[in-house]
Amino acid sequence: MLTRSQLFALRKILLASTAAIMLFNAVIVAQERRDEFYYLGEINKASSVMVVEQGIVPKALGKTIADSVSQVIADGDRPGAKRLGDYLELEKLLIAAGGPDVTRMHSGRSRQDIGATRNRLF
Numbered sequence: 001m002l003t004r005s006q007l008f009a010l011r012k013i014l015l016a017s018t019a020a021i022m023l024f025n026a027v028i029v030a031q032e033r034r035d036e037f038y039y040l041g042e043i044n045k046a047s048s049v050m051v052v053e054q055g056i057v058p059k060a061l062g063k064t065i066a067d068s069v070s071q072v073i074a075d076g077d078r079p080g081a082k083r084l085g086d087y088l089e090l091e092k093l094l095i096a097a098g099g100p101d102v103t104r105m106h107s108g109r110s111r112q113d114i115g116a117t118r119n120r121l122f
Helices: 004-013 018-029 036-053 059-077 087-098 100-106 111-121
Strands: none
Touching (some): 018 036, 036 100
16 A cells, blocks of 8 residues: 555646546555455546547547446446446446447557556556
8 A cells, every 4th residue: 555645746747637637546545455346437437528528429428438437336336236346248238328429538549458457546
């Protein structure tokens, strides 16, 4: 576990984009152990912000993506709900919530990249 001073030093490095800050804050908040579903949700939230900020997707699609991510997270947070740790399975839920264009939140990224990020956070 990182010390508080190490965390704040890391934060200075990550100030380059809102998406990076969102991931960093998720790590600080999640000093306790979280499941893979939680981290996939955080990655999806950060990616959703980044693709809009960088002009990769239009703002209207960004809203659809964000709403779909929020819906899938809320559904997974319900008591007794299955919390998927496999991105391909989670992606099916995202598509069901917002249509196939929601997958554009990960433009330029691979499933392996998402998996490696999730594993590192986990």
